[in-house]
Amino acid sequence: MRRRAPGALLLLLGLLGLWSAAGVATAPPAAAHAELVSTDPAEGARLPEAPDRVTLTFTEGVSLGAGYARVLDASGERVDAGDATVEGDSVVVPLRADLPDDGYLVTYRVVSADSHPISGAFSFAVGDGELVAADATAEAGDTDPVVGAALPAARWLGFAGLSLAIGVPVLLLTAWPEGWASARLRRMTTGGLVAVAVGAALSFVLQGPYAAGSGLPTVADPALLGPTAASGNGAAHLVRIVLVAALAVVLRTVWRRGSPALPDVLAGGVLALALVGTVAAVGHPVAGPMPGLAVTAAAVHVAAMVVWLGGLAGLLGGVLREDAPAADVARALPPFSRLAAGSVTALVVTGVVQSVREVGSPAALVTTTYGWVLLAKLALVLLLLAAAGVSRVWVQQHLGVRRPRPTPRRRVTAHAFSASSAEPERDPVVASAAGARAEAQAAAAAAERPALRRSVLVELAVGLVVLALSAVLVGTPPARAEVAQPVDVTLPVQTAAGQDGSVQVSVDPAAAGANTLHLYLLDERGQLTQPVDIRVTLTEEAQEIGPIDVALEPAGPGHYVGDGMAIPGAGTWTLAVTVRLDEFTAGTATTTFPVR
Structure with a gap:
């Protein structure tokens, strides 16, 4: 014993090792690599008074681990009131009370679920303070x-x-x-x-x-x-x-x-x-x-x-x-x-x-x-x-x-040196052939x-x-x-009486900067239809951006193009389509998509 x-x-x-690996394997899914999608205050924001906290929201849950999230004033002194905390997909940094009018720089380095760090910096201003350049400190530098x-x-x-x-x-x-x-x-x-x-x-x-x-x-x-x-x-x-x-x-x-x-x-x-x-x-x-x-x-x-x-x-x-x-x-x-x-x-x-x-x-x-x-x-x-x-x-x-060739009740082994050939061959002719081979x-x-x-x-x-x-x-x-995912979706047009047709929305590449928008308005039978009026707006609620009107050009019956549609930056954006089908009927359709 x-x-x-x-x-x-x-x-x-x-x-136990296998069990621990299986536990990780069955963990809830994440987004492969965390990315910052919004901040509060927003990047470049000018506030009438200092907030009590700074919040950074990512595409997935992150951990601070050996990383950090800090807030500095224009002179480089820390003004956060304690250690940052993780709340779901967000990192929250508490700030000191009664901060003066000044520019403030937020620097962060957190770890995503795949163990890779994500770092960066952004600034905001309070009152008449000057914005601090995001590259004014090396603390948010690379590995x-x-x-x-x-x-x-x-x-x-x-x-x-x-x-x-x-x-x-x-x-x-x-x-x-x-x-x-x-x-x-x-x-x-x-x-x-x-x-x-x-x-x-x-x-x-x-x-x-x-x-x-x-x-x-x-x-x-x-x-x-x-x-x-x-x-x-x-x-x-x-x-x-x-x-x-x-x-x-x-x-x-x-x-x-x-x-x-x-x-x-x-x-x-x-x-x-x-x-x-x-x-x-x-x-x-x-x-x-x-x-x-x-x-x-x-x-x-x-x-x-x-x-x-x-x-x-x-x-x-x-x-x-x-x-x-x-x-x-x-x-x-x-x-x-x-x-x-x-x-x-x-x-x-x-x-x-x-x-x-x-x-x-x-x-x-x-x-x-x-x-x-x-x-x-x-x-x-x-x-x-x-x-x-x-x-x-x-x-x-x-x-x-x-x-x-198969012979009755006799078969040569698949390999001359396999385990099954360990037993001596009784047929001397076959044994001789095996030895020669x-x-x-x-x-x-x-x-x-x-x-x-x-x-x-x-x-x-x-x-x-x-x-x-x-x-x-x-x-x-x-x-x-690292690659933006284009948007290609069909949305129902909701009116006061219920659904009335649909609109196909395509945004390419769905990245910060210039994009190309295509809209196709369809009736209940799936046929292209021409509205009396159509309007498209972009909104980023977490960063309090928008609604931003998108300029549209007609490209055919029921088809509109927004060539060069500008998305200001990364975040979770909502695209809203407002359609007036006739003098008495109006409807809306919305979709939300991430921008990296």
């Missing part, structure tokens, strides 16, 4: 460049380590059981575990300066470490370190024994899945639409990646070494080739799901940083698939088994081992670059959050 207790404890740790470069490096280290820590043992379990005796592969796996732990620790201590906009000297600041530990992102890194330690205990037992027992496989499998879950259940997948599907797709994507790349590293460090028996190459490559093919399929399918969700539209691929990095990653993945395809074709041609496979493997090694080395090198781009994508705001 005492010997089973550690295994049960490790299994429990893994189940420290050293921190910004160190975070992707830490993520890359964690990804690469995860590939070794999980991918190499999977290779040994499925394709090369003799490798459990390899000291080199043991060191590779141990190095992978260390890399995962170091990457998680670095990501944890760097998250605070990243959120606060400070530099490397603040990585050990308790004021930053505390909020990071309390956040979901920080907790995931800490759990990952614990899971690494637990998996190290399991693998150490396996290495000592020389081969895994069933409890080792079960405990190690649960811990490996939990590790993958801690990677998938942070960042972009937990924010935006359908977080459950996104986290699941991300988990499968990460698992397929570590199995493939870790297996390639294991092949280079073991089977494909010059001192390894040629027969081991012939035995290990076919099952790994099948495993890699499954991993590639999973990578492609989940990659498409993630891309569609994070990009949103084809235009975003070539108009955003996220889109360009994703295109570079896709190009390298295609190169990786080409190299993998060449290797797989060689394996199928030289090490695969041709199916024999095994010798031919071993000879082919020995002759082509240098070329295979070079091919696998290319795959692994390209894969490491892909991991680097993946680490950059994790820290880049999704493309769909």
Whole structure:
């Protein structure tokens, strides 16, 4: 019983890790990346007297964490009365009483659900005070460049380590059981575990300066470490370190024994899945639409990646070494080739799901940083698939088994070195043929081992670059959050007697600045109809802007165009259409849309 207790404890740790990841996956959806939509007071507002608070409203709930929201006067002194608080989707900053006439600058840096900081500044004036330029302080500056470069490096280290820590043992379990005796592969796996732990620790201590906009000297600041530990992102890194330690205990037992027992496989499998879950259940997948599907797709994507790349590293460090028996190459490559093919399929399918969700539209691929990095990653993945395809074709041609013609009550095994072929073949003719084929496979493997090694080395090198781009994508705001979404909606025209026809509204690109508006007025039969009069206004209630009249030009029966319709700035805007259908009948239609 005492010997089973550690295994049960490790299994429990893994189940807890999976449970925590599932809890994040089923959390309420967010908007992928928070953006400021309105402020009170509004940007540039001039007030007769000072307000008692400043309110910033975002597209989703945010956290302050290690960030801040402050109000400064024209001399740079703070005039807020205490710490800012989060109320739903808003951040509220209390102000001191009896503030004099002056210009005031609001600076903020908050953290969205996907762990990315959002920072900015705006100003307002009280009485005769002069507006303060929004760039008058550096407090709302960008992320420290050293921190910004160190975070992707830490993520890359964690990804690469995860590939070794999980991918190499999977290779040994499925394709090369003799490798459990390899000291080199043991060191590779141990190095992978260390890399995962170091990457998680670095990501944890760097998250605070990243959120606060400070530099490397603040990585050990308790004021930053505390909020990071309390956040979901920080907790995931800490759990990952614990899971690494637990998996190290399991693998150490396996290495000592020389081969895994069933409890080792079960405990190690649960811990490996939990590790993958801690990677998938942070960042972009937990924010935006359908977080459950996104986290699941991300988990499968990460698992397929570590199995493939870790297996390639294991092949280079073991089977494909010059001192390894040629027969081991012939035995290990076919099952790994099948495993890699499954991993590639999973990578492609989940990659498409993630891309569609994070990009949103084809235009975003070539108009955003996220889109360009994703295109570079896709190009390298295609190169990786080409190299993998060449290797797989060689394996199928030289090490695969041709199916024999069916004979009554006799069938040659699917692979000469599969587990089912361990039993001696009773038919001496078939046994002789199998032996000759095994010798031919071993000879082919020995002759082509240098070329295979070079091919696998290319795959692994390209894969490491892909991991680097993946680490950059994790820290880049999704493309769909950076691109304005055009409005295209059909609205009922409400009159005193009820609905009377409809109006089709199109606003492109629905961004701050010049836009193009198209209106199509339809009667109850869906036919274009000409009104007596039509008026369109824009209003941003939270910022007390509007109503702003939109100039319309007729473009045909029932069709009006507002070319160059100006939207003053970001916010949640309401477009109202007022229509006079005849002398006695008037109706309205409204729609609300976000402007980024």
